[in-house]
Amino acid sequence: MLDRLVDKLLGLPRAEGPKPVVTRDLAVPMPDGVTLLADRWAPAGTTSAPVVLIRTPYGRAGLLGRLFGETFSRHGLQTVIQSTRGSFGSGGEFRPFHLEREDGVATAEWLRAQPWCDGNLATAGASYLGHTQWALGPYLDPPLAAMCLGVTASEFVSTFYPGGVLAADNMVSWSAMIGRQEERFAALPNPLQKRRTRRAMSFLPLAGADVAAIGKPVRFLQDVTAHFVPDDDYWAMADHSAEVAKLDVPVSMVTGWYDLFIGSQLRDFRILAEAGKAPRLTIGPWAHGEPASMGPMLRDQLGFLRAHLLGDRTQLQRSPVRLFLQGADTWLDFESWPPPSTATASHLRPIGGLGEEVADDARPTAFTYDPADPTPSVGGPLLMGETKQRDNQEVEARPDVLVFTGEPLPADVDVIGEVSATVHVRTELGHADVFVRLCDVDGGGVSRNVTDGILRLRPGFPAADADGVVTAEVVLDPTAYRFRRGHRLRVQVAGGAFPRFARNHGTDEPVTSAVAGKANRFEIFHDSGRPSKVTLPVFTG
Template sequence: MLDRFVDKLLGLPRAEGPKPVVTRDLAVPMPDGVTLLADRYAPAGTTSAPVVLIRTPYGRKGLLSKLFGDTFARHGLQTVIQSTRGSFGSGGEFRPFHLEREDGIATAEWLRAQPWCDGSIGMAGASYLGHTQWAVGPYLDPPLAAMCLGVTASEFVSTFYPGGVLAADNMVSWSAMIGRQEERFAALPNPLQTRKTRRAMSSLPLSGADVAAIGKPVQFLQDVTGHFAPEDDYWAMSDHSAEVAKLDVPVSMVTGWYDLFIGSQLRDFRILAEAGKAPRITIGPWAHGEPASMGPMIRDQLGFLRAHLHGDRTSLQRSPVRLFLQGAGTWLDFESWPPPSQATDAHLRPIGGLGEEFGEPALPTTFTYDPADPTPAVGGPLLTGEWKQRDNQEVEARPDVLVFTGEPLPSDVDVIGEVTATVHLRTELGHADVYVRLCDVDAGGVSRNVTDGILRLRPGFPSAGADDVVTAEVTLDPTAYRFRRGHRLRVQVAGGAFPRFARNHGTDEPVTSAVARKPNRFEVFHDAARPSRITLPVFSG
């Protein structure tokens, strides 16, 4: 009965036949003598067949085993779920992103030596489980038969430090979760712990947020705060982006417009497509790990794996790009990403206007960012808390947020693709962050965020002109969004969005030790010589 309910919930056809045979705690030896544990889910009667490998730091029981191990096996896929090094019974120390290449390749070679594996291996999973795929896929010989990459990317560094700014909310949240995930009852909702973790994000220095959140240090947070400098190559072992174009494995991807990896994953997709590798991607109206995304992701991965491991190619008859157009409530199919569009500038005008033409010459618009009272974040691509679209009116009323609003739209406008902003500005201290957000303002005046981006400035980057004005090129997350007739486009410019991004202290102190806080005056220019603007990919198909 439960299996039938799960299949219905996931939108899968009812699986027929006996329950899979589960073998627990398979011991998989690593080259350095450490043993990792794995569970095997085999369709009844399996003798020798392809294997789907899933490598996870989150344990081999509960929802993960039900969604992937049991469901995949009931639908004909022999599946092995392995606990990564130092997690849930596997030996060694859990250091996220360390040794995943070595351990993953050793595991694949061990699988191929087992009598119940015919040598063909695919990989599946989401988020960190996607990272463990990228750590194997470009390097394994013979190659994998397929990779199913849910909400993940070939490199995580740009997600740790988007625009050069530590993603404090996501990093502290994840650190607190992995730091206590093997404790009793850790998987149950715990509002008290949630409040402690959110308070910990305000800790100074930020490197102490782990102890503030869960009462003990978490090595990952120490690593991510201690290796923050742009020239630090500490995370090179986790970066597989240089191998993307050379990947010789069929790839299917699933992500969401409010996922923290959306920009990086679409970059991977585009590189693969331009290299002639024929990947496919599905992009829905989801945040990272949102329950509504689970059904589409499981269906995508199950169908893709059955196609490449068992020859059932029915699920391959679709367009390479399938995306949800927000605001229109409809799915669109395209042959490539991004689809053809017209780059359209919306200029920031004096006195808070926004339009296709820049305004008359005027003095710059100013505000002061105070790290002692940092500009708060509202919604967006978060792991926890109030994510996705939210009402921005309260934060837009603050004196440290500049707001530029266009006229009501005479017709619907579809924005599909990559969004960028160019902001000409001068800051008092040189050390500053530039945060840009695009919003949709409805007829009732409610302002909802669509996409945003941030860039960290420091003396010499970007280079300044003679008048100390710098040109900040800010990359916002890609999107697909319909701005309805009668709605207005709005652009926010601020000095941060806390605690989603770590506050800028206005000094050159590293984030591990920064405590001092200096207010910073911003001047934003918007004239013919310095036309600050946001550039939108307007789709007309």
């Protein structure tokens, strides 16, 4: 009865037959002598069959075991869920992103040597479970039969430091979670711990936020703050992006418009598609780990795996790209990402205007960013907390946020694709961040964020002109959004968005030790010689 309910809630076809057979705590030896533990879920009567491998730091039991192990096996897929090094019974130290390639390859070779595996392997999972797939897929010979990549990317470094800025909210949240995930009752809701973690994001120096959040150090936060410097190659072992174009494995991807990996994952998709690998992609109106995304993701992965492991190809009859158009509440199918569009510039104009025309001789607009009272963040692609779209009016009323608003739209405008901004800026200190956000303002004046991006400036990067003005090219997250007739486009420009991004102290002191900061005056230029703008991919199909 419970299995039928799970299938119904996930939108899966009803699975018939006996319960799967579960073998707990399989000992998988690693080359360095460490033993990793795994659970095997097999359809009843399995002798030798393909295996779906899922490698996770979050434990093999509970919801993950039921959603992946039990559900996949009830639908005919033999599944092995392994705890990564140093987590939930597996030996060694849990150092996120370390040794996943070595451990993954060793695990795959061990599986292929088992009598109950016919040699065919595929992988599945989401987020870090996607990282463990990228750490294995490009390096295995013979190759995997399929990879199912949910809300993940071939490299995580750009998510640790988007635009060169430490993603403080996400890094502290995840560090606090993994730092206590094996404690008793850690899986239960804990409002007190949630508030403590959020307060810890303001702790200075930021490297001490782990102790402030959970009372003990977390190695990952120490790593991610210590190596937050330009050109640091510490995370090279976690970057598999150079292997994407060479990957010879069928790939299916699922992500959401408010997922923290959206930009990197769509870059992976484009590289695969341009290399002729024919990946497929689904993008929904979801944030990272949102419950509403679980059914679509599991359906996608189950159908793709059954096609490539069991020969059931009924779920392959669809367009390569399926995406949800926000604001229109509809799904669209395309042959490629991004779909054809017209690059349309909206220029920042004097006195807070926004439009296609450039002002001839407008004076720059100024504001001051103070790290002692950092510009707050609202919504967006967060790992935890209040994510997705939120009312931005309170933030927009602050003196350290510039707001540029267009006229009411005479017709619906569909923006589908990659969004960017060019901001000509002069700062007093040279060390600064430029945060740009695109919003949708409805008829009642409520301003809701659609997409945004940030770029860290430092002396010499980008190079300044003779007047000390730099051209900041800010990459915003891709989107698919319908701005309704009568609504207005709005662009925010600020010196930060805290605690989503670590505050900029205005100095070259490293984040591991920075405590004091300096107020920083910004001048944003928007004249014909320095036309600051956002560039939108307007879809007309």
